[in-house]
Amino acid sequence: MGIHERRNREKQLLRQEILDAAREMFVRDGYEGVSMRKIAEKIEYSPTTIYHYFRDKTDLLSQIIQESFTKLNNQLEAVFGDQSQCPRECLRRGMATYVDFALTHPSHYYLTFMFRQVEDCPSPLDDEAYCLGMKCFDYLRQAVKRAMDSGEIDRCDLETASQALWAGLHGVSSLLISLEGGFPFVERQQLINHTLEMMLRGAGMQPKLAAGQEASRAR
Amino acid sequence: MGIHERRNREKQLLRQEILDAAREMFVRDGYEGVSMRKIAEKIEYSPTTIYHYFRDKTDLLSQIIQESFTKLNNQLEAVFGDQSQCPRECLRRGMATYVDFALTHPSHYYLTFMFRQVEDCPSPLDDEAYCLGMKCFDYLRQAVKRAMDSGEIDRCDLETASQALWAGLHGVSSLLISLEGGFPFVERQQLINHTLEMMLRGAGMQPKLAAGQEASRAR
DNA sequence: TAGGTGATCTAACACCGTTAAGTTTATGCC
DNA sequence: GGCATAAACTTAACGGTGTTAGATCACCTA
Numbered sequence: 491m492g493i494h495e496r497r498n499r500e501k502q503l504l505r506q507e508i509l510d511a512a513r514e515m516f517v518r519d520g521y522e523g524v525s526m527r528k529i530a531e532k533i534e535y536s537p538t539t540i541y542h543y544f545r546d547k548t549d550l551l552s553q554i555i556q557e558s559f560t561k562l563n564n565q566l567e568a569v570f571g572d573q574s575q576c577p578r579e580c581l582r583r584g585m586a587t588y589v590d591f592a593l594t595h596p597s598h599y600y601l602t603f604m605f606r607q608v609e610d611c612p613s614p615l616d617d618e619a620y621c622l623g624m625k626c627f628d629y630l631r632q633a634v635k636r637a638m639d640s641g642e643i644d645r646c647d648l649e650t651a652s653q654a655l656w657a658g659l660h661g662v663s664s665l666l667i668s669l670e671g672g673f674p675f676v677e678r679q680q681l682i683n684h685t686l687e688m689m690l691r692g693a694g695m696q697p698k699l700a701a702g703q704e705a706s707r708a709r
Numbered sequence: 710m711g712i713h714e715r716r717n718r719e720k721q722l723l724r725q726e727i728l729d730a731a732r733e734m735f736v737r738d739g740y741e742g743v744s745m746r747k748i749a750e751k752i753e754y755s756p757t758t759i760y761h762y763f764r765d766k767t768d769l770l771s772q773i774i775q776e777s778f779t780k781l782n783n784q785l786e787a788v789f790g791d792q793s794q795c796p797r798e799c800l801r802r803g804m805a806t807y808v809d810f811a812l813t814h815p816s817h818y819y820l821t822f823m824f825r826q827v828e829d830c831p832s833p834l835d836d837e838a839y840c841l842g843m844k845c846f847d848y849l850r851q852a853v854k855r856a857m858d859s860g861e862i863d864r865c866d867l868e869t870a871s872q873a874l875w876a877g878l879h880g881v882s883s884l885l886i887s888l889e890g891g892f893p894f895v896e897r898q899q900l901i902n903h904t905l906e907m908m909l910r911g912a913g914m915q916p917k918l919a920a921g922q923e924a925s926r927a928r
Numbered sequence: 929t930a931g932g933t934g935a936t937c938t939a940a941c942a943c944c945g946t947t948a949a950g951t952t953t954a955t956g957c958c
Numbered sequence: 959g960g961c962a963t964a965a966a967c968t969t970a971a972c973g974g975t976g977t978t979a980g981a982t983c984a985c986c987t988a
Contacts, residue, residue, distance in 0.1 A: 497985095501935090522741060525975060536937050538978080547976070604823055604887060623892070647903075650895045654881070654904040661880020662873070668823060673842075676869045684866075685873040692911025716954090716965085723966095744944060755968050757947080766945070 505543045507533050512550045513557070517597040521551060521605065551601060552616055558598040559622035562591050563629075570629040577637040578690065584633050585659055585686050592663035593678070596670075604664050630656060634693075643694045651693060658689045724762045726752050731769045732776070736816035740770060740824065770820060771835055777817040778841035781810050782848075789848040796856035797909065803852050804878055804905050811882035812897070815889075823883050849875060853912075862913045870912060877908045 511532045515524040526547060530537040544550045570584045592599040631652040637643040643651075662685045666678065675681060730751045734743040745766060749756040763769045789803045811818040850871040856862040862870075881904045885897065894900060 497934090526977080527975075537976085538938085539936060541977070542935070604883070620891075627892075647895070647899075650899055650903045651907075653895060653900055654907050657881035657884050657900070657904050658877045658908070659880070660884050661878070662876040664823070664883055665876050665879050672839075673846075676866070676872060680866075680869055681872055681876070684869045685876050688870075688873050688908060688911035689877070690911070691913075692907035692909070720966090745946080746944075756945085757969085758967055760946070761966075 501543075504533075504535075504539075508540055508543055509550070509553055509557075513554050516551065516554060516601060517595075520597070521547075521601060551605075552619060554598075555602045556616075556619045556622060558595070558602045559619055559626060561595075561598075562588075563622055563626050565591055566626055566629040570633050573636070577633065577640045578643070581633045581637050581643075582686060582690060584630065585655065585689075586682070588630075588659045589663050589682050589686075592659075593666060596667045599663060600667055603660060604668065627652070627656065637693075655689055655693065658685060661685075720762075723752075723754075723758075727759055727762055728769070728772060728776075732773050735770065735773060735820060736814075739816070740766075740820060770824075771838060773817075774821045775835075775838045775841060777814065777821045778838055778845060780814075780817075781807075782841055782845050784810055785845055785848045789852050792855075795861065796852065796859045797861045800849075800852045800856050800862075801905060801909060803849065804874065804908075805901070807849075807878045808882050808901050808905075811878075812885060815886045818882060819886055822879065823887065846871070846875065856912075874908055874912065877904060880904075 508529065511529050512524070515529060515532065526537045526540055529550075530540055540550075544553070565587055566584060569587045570580065573580060575583065592603075631648065634643065634652045634655065635648055638645050638648065638651075662682055665673075666675065666681075669675075727748065730748050731743070734748060734751070745756045745759055748769075749759055759769075763772070784806055785803060788806045789799065792799060794802065811822075850867065853862065853871045853874065854867055857864050857867065857870075881901055884892075885894065885900075888894075
């Protein structure tokens with residue numbers, strides 16, 4: 491009875507082929523710049539076939555977003571998971587990794603984080619993608635918590651502090667992605683480094699100073 | 710010879726009517742959600758007529774972006790221009806005004822700052838819009854400069870510092886706009902305040918402390 | 929080999945941005 | 959007033975879009 495299995499395998503293979511084509515095209519031409527017909531042409535099937543594997547175009551996008559989250563997740567896990575560094579350095583590296591991911595995969599980042607969901611609620615994020623996104627954020631939250639616990643960062647509301655840091659990361663990433671070439675930015679890495687350093691200092695972290703040295707600072 | 714003038718006036722009126730309809734619809738339904746045919750239906754003209762007043766759909770968008778920049782410009786001018794406050798407070802208020810503008814007109818902000826220009830370079834910003842945008846940024850830059858000059862902020866590269874602050878402002882604004890409802894953010898104003906305060910502190914500004922008190926801090 | 933089943937395709941629907949060509953409308957001139 | 963002219967506006971079309979109902983084809987089961 492291996493026939494069904496082979497059929498399933500083949501079906502899965504075509505599904506993957508569609509996904510691969512769609513990913514490449516979305517990344518190159520943007521969501522609106524890609525049509526179902528063009529995807530179909532690329533994989534040499536009729537457009538209708540795609541609809542037997544994916545609900546609609548947004549479903550296709552949703553799967554790709556999910557892949558992006560998975561990739562980001564893996565990178566963050568590797569960096570935030572390595573706690574051989576002090577909490578500040580760990581946090582800094584994780585933040586840098588986030589921005590680097592965004593700028594290395596600008597189209598993926600755009601589709602995942604900068605694509606507006608208008609109207610009622612046709613969010614392209616299904617439950618699974620949402621969970622993956624939360625997992626990514628949790629890496630950041632845990633790193634902030636460790637830094638707080640070690641006294642390397644001002645103790646305040648963990649959630650607010652983490653979200654504020656994320657906002658900064660997203661800001662520098664998305665600005666560079668959406669306005670690249672349209673605004674005279676300073677050298678990219680300099681802007682990123684400055685932004686990260688500014689935020690870390692603002693959160694209460696002084697680089698290369700003993701923790702106690704600044705203990706008496708205002709809130 | 711008042712006939713030509715009346716004609717021009719009437720033509721200008723229709724142009725404005727198109728612009729008003731387009732603005733309202735873009736803001737409500739997003740750029741891709743609005744068609745030239747729907748705009749035409751709303752103003753009770755044929756779709757072709759619009760093309761006698763605007764080059765194409767992106768031209769329509771470009772005009773609306775320009776309007777947004779003008780509005781933002783006016784608000785920033787009012788706040789950054791009022792130098793009765795200390796430079797730190799002035800900067801803080803200006804930054805808060807930026808975020809407030811973004812969240813009060815989220816669709817305008819989206820169209821202006823978060824709309825990706827894919828492919829070669831079909832940027833919807835013409836020269837005029839670009840100048841207005843630069844003028845907005847210059848308000849921030851000047852405020853940062855005053856804070857540096859007064860010693861209320863660490864002296865470092867002005868351009869980098871200003872762009873890093875902008876990145877943060879854009880980050881918290883765009884995150885709240887694009888993921889509103891899709892992520893469990895803490896209370897909005899708290900997140901904004903925390904982000905601004907974090908950045909200002911990170912830039913070297915200590916609230917309610919004399920300037921000299923922190924002069925020996927590491928860069 | 930006949931029948932059934934699932935995968936795939938054809939053709940269509942109702943949209944889209946845009947434009948060439950035609951029509952209407954208002955003007956200026958005799 | 960009558961008419962040429964120019965501007966304003968519309969019709970109709972082109973080639974594209976996402977999506978779907980129904981026909982067709984290939985293969986497996988009996």
